Amino acid sequence: MSKMTLHGIWLSGPTYKAGLALSLLGQPFAYKHVDLRAGAHKQPAYLAVNRYGQVPALEDGDLKLCQSGAILLYLADKFGKMGGKTAEEKARVREWLFWEFDKLASNVYRPRAIKRGFLKAEDSVYTMHSTMANDALKVLDGALAKSHFLVGNEVTMADVAVYGDVAYADEAAIDLGPYPNVKAWMGRVEKLPGFKKYEDVLPKQDAA
Ligand SMILES: N[C@@H](CCC(=O)N[C@@H](CS)C(=O)NCC(=O)O)C(=O)O
CATH class of the missing domain: 1.20.1050.10 (Glutathione S-transferase Yfyf (Class Pi); Chain A, domain 2)
Known part of the structure; x- marks a missing residue:
């Protein structure tokens, strides 16, 4: 299974949520730094990953996912952990x-x-x-x-x-x-x- 890629910036709380979830799941991930101060999040290359022009975004194969809450739920479903049992x-x-x-x-x-x-x-x-x-x-x-x-x-x-x-x-x-x-x-x-x-x-x- 190839690694997922997290896009974000280390000062971002929503990016931390996604990174923390991956870490608690024991999933190593590749990381792309998005320079918000330079406006990288509003450039076409990044908008193709996150249409809202925000961090974080998670890439898993062809899937490009944004919104930290949606990323957490996706990870819970994918790994069958931390999503609730019933x-x-x-x-x-x-x-x-x-x-x-x-x-x-x-x-x-x-x-x-x-x-x-x-x-x-x-x-x-x-x-x-x-x-x-x-x-x-x-x-x-x-x-x-x-x-x-x-x-x-x-x-x-x-x-x-x-x-x-x-x-x-x-x-x-x-x-x-x-x-x-x-x-x-x-x-x-x-x-x-x-x-x-x-x-x-x-x-x-x-x-x-
Ligand atoms: N609801 C979003 C919020 C993401 C968010 O606010 N990200 C900030 C950085 S912490 C951002 O990208 N700000 C730039 C912008 O909104 O243009 C999530 O949970 O992913």
Whole structure:
């Protein structure tokens, strides 16, 4: 089986989700660095891989797939792992994926982009997103009070997607102190075989 190729940039949270999923699945992958600052994501060569002009994208043979949530579900189906065991678990994984992109991802990523200087915005924009992130973190903390992982007893793509948001809370200056269940769950995810931090899973340039 030839290696899949992940296209992305190491600072991108959605790219981290795809890279982390591959790493937890024990799947080595080739990597193509997409230079967002140079506008590479809007050039025809890359638009042929991801029509939305965003990272990440995953190539598996002739298949070119975008949207990190869709990539995670594809990998779960392909390898028959981390997608949930029963029909209900599979549906719950999808619920979390839709929820996290609606309520959590951009409310962590935008404050992070502001704090890191990638995005210029008024203080009120930071406050709005970080307030919404805290609302979502309360929901997450409540769910994780009841179970070790988000769906069932084992890690699923729901954990990967949500971890790929909260991993950036520190850089976003969002305090996880009030969410002890989230912190304990992060510790469990970080102990999984194949777990890597974003700086370690995503190369900074092309890799074979
Ligand atoms: N919903 C998409 C979001 C991807 C996304 O926002 N990627 C950012 C980098 S982190 C990007 O490509 N930004 C450039 C742009 O949107 O033009 C996913 O989960 O894959």
